Amino acid sequence: MAPVHLCVLLVATSCVSQTFSKPLSGGSGRLERSDDPQPLAAVVDNLSSRLASLEASNTALKNQVTALENQLRAKRCESGTVQLYPHAQPPQQVSGETRRPHTVHVNFDLPFPTQPWVVVAITRLDVDNRFNVRINVGADAISTSGFDARAYEWADTNTFSVSVVWVACDI
DSSP states (O other): OHHHHHHHHHHHHHHHHSOEEOOSSSSOSOOEEOOOSOHHHHHHHHHHHHHHHHHHHHHHHHHHHHHHHHHHHHOOEEEEEEEEOGGGSOOEEETTEEEEEEEEEEEOSSOOSSOOEEEEEEEEEEEOTTSOOOEEEEEESOOSSEEEEEEEEETTOOEEEEEEEEEEEOO
16 A cells, blocks of 8 residues: 555645646647646636536526426316207207207316317217218307307208317417
8 A cells, every 4th residue: 555655645746846727618638837826726716617607507597497397387288078969959040041059168177377279079970860961060259267169050960969079278
């Protein structure tokens, strides 16, 4: 063990007798001789300054990530299904044609912060096969707390039931 300690002591002595400095950014990676009597203090000051700058940048980036995470948490989607029975409704005359509309109000589990986009689609259709199939589905009166799911048939169509899937997203 004694030779190892002696070697370390010799290296430390030679480093103290010849001081070197290295630029902290850029440069070729070579150490150059410095005549500065306190190069270590200058290096420590420079490192402290850069560390403070990096810590400030890190804090700013963490704040941005937190803000984006909060925005992402506020965005959500909700979905469900609703059953409609247009043929069981009384007929109405609209623009010269007979329609039988059926509307069901859907409440969201939680209100959205802004009016969501709502999409509806037919998942099941039960109709009388002796007549043409005419069905229209949609979402009306969309608000932050819910919407009206609507289906109507017209002319001689006999729609016993229509299942509608819906998705509401705050985007």
